Amino acid sequence: MSDPRPAAKRSKRGRLTRSADFERVFRRGRSFGNRHLVLHLFPRSGPDEAREPRIGLSVSRRVGGAVDRNLVKRLLREAFADQSSRFPTSVDLVIVARPDARELAEREGLAGISTALEEIVQKALTALDNEDAG
Numbered sequence: 001m002s003d004p005r006p007a008a009k010r011s012k013r014g015r016l017t018r019s020a021d022f023e024r025v026f027r028r029g030r031s032f033g034n035r036h037l038v039l040h041l042f043p044r045s046g047p048d049e050a051r052e053p054r055i056g057l058s059v060s061r062r063v064g065g066a067v068d069r070n071l072v073k074r075l076l077r078e079a080f081a082d083q084s085s086r087f088p089t090s091v092d093l094v095i096v097a098r099p100d101a102r103e104l105a106e107r108e109g110l111a112g113i114s115t116a117l118e119e120i121v122q123k124a125l126t127a128l129d130n131e132d133a134g
Contacts, residue, residue, distance in 0.1 A: 004059050013114040014084075016056030016092060025056065025094045032123040036104050036116040037076075038096040041124050045090065053087040055080055072097050072113070079114040083121050089127075110122045 014040055016022055029042030044054075059069045076095055087093070095117070104112045 012040065014054055016054050016094065021054075021092060022056050022058070022094055023031045025050040025092050029092070029094075030124070030127065032127065033098075033114055034115075034119050036098055036101045037120055037125055038063045038098065038121045041128075042092045043088070043090060044092050052089055053084055053091045053093055054090075055084070056092070057097070058094060059097040059101075062099045063097050068102045068105075072101050075105050075110050075113040076117070078110055079117045082114065083117060084123060086125060
């Protein structure tokens with residue numbers, strides 16, 4: 001079940017904020033992508049395990065101006081709120097928006113971003129299950 005609070009009201013604890021955390025996920029994690037988004041995933045261990053997966057967003061200027069980037073980030077947070085319960089609690093994720101994400105957000109809104117995110121979440125979870133089984 002998803003968190004009933006809006007994405008903007010989710011705790012800051014559930015976010016990646018330090019550049020070192022982003023770098024660790026990019027360098028040592030696995031990535032899954034589609035035309036609109038790339039999901040980087042890294043299982044974390046140690047005493048800093050949070051009660052929920054931690055997410056970081058990367059939306060570059062290639063996506064558009066500040067208004068466009070903020071729209072994409074807001075929609076990604078909302079879409080991830082619906083998907084977060086599917087991940088183990090000890091995982092760090094970074095979602096990178098590709099330039100086509102802006103067009104998708106403008107054309108289809110939250111439904112489009114959710115569909116694109118759902119596609120790569122399914123790929124990532126399938127890969128995690130295969131690693132656990134093998």
